[in-house]
């Protein structure tokens with residue numbers, strides 16, 4: 668099988684072209700589960716981040732491959748619920764993506780929701796324009812598998828996270844669950860690309876999705892990258908019968 672073309676030019680152009688339909692398709696093709704998955708990611712980040720938190724320390728977060736900014740929106744929803752009226756509590760969020768069309772939609776969404784202290788930066792996730800140890804939490808949802816060099820992507824996520832901070836990666840993986848696995852594979856490889864193509868009018872973006880999942884590193888490889896770069900207690904939660912997983916852990920304090 669020829670290797671999947673994940674060149675940054677191809678991936679950036681493709682996401683740029685499907686950007687206007689991205690949220691709609693993301694929601695419907697996942698049967699509304701995408702939102703729940705992001706909720707789980709943010710809940711697990713909160714669990715680790717606010718365990719021993721001194722309210723006077725501002726929390727800075729970074730979301731890589733942010734797309735239309737949904738991880739940031741979910742982070743702020745939970746933050747407002749818990750800390751909105753807590754004296755001294757403050758947070759700022761940065762979203763990075765290399766597709767400017769996605770970032771434009773993210774900015775609009777953030778404005779519409781009246782969220783403050785949110786900034787978007789156009790950059791490649793494998794070469795982040797931030798100093799080391801800059802953020803308290805670094806997340807990426809459905810972005811890592813699109814990178815030509817996922818190892819370099821993980822290394823950058825960990826580099827910009829402060830010691831004691833949290834790194835979290837949400838990503839699909841081929842499910843091997845009995846009975847459900849083959850049914851899901853049929854949906855993912857045959858039905859989803861068909862609907863995606865009709866709605867987005869893009870000829871292969873939604874064929875690329877299952878291909879990029881099959882082409883991605885194994886679960887153990889991602890866990891090993893995290894450990895190699897200094898994430899202690901790195902673990903993976905399996906979600907929706909193994910369709911995807913959350914890799915998460917804290918950066919070792921030195």
Ligand SMILES: C[S@@+](CC[C@H](N)C(=O)[O-])C[C@H]1O[C@@H](n2cnc3c(N)ncnc32)[C@H](O)[C@@H]1O
Nearest residue numbers: 682732733734764765766791792808809810813
């Ligand atoms: C499937 S979308 C996920 C968007 C969002 N995180 C979400 O939860 O819906 C993947 C996003 O990753 C971005 N992306 C892919 N590779 C990237 C890279 N190397 N650097 C920055 N952004 C990248 C794409 O432009 C796209 O917006």
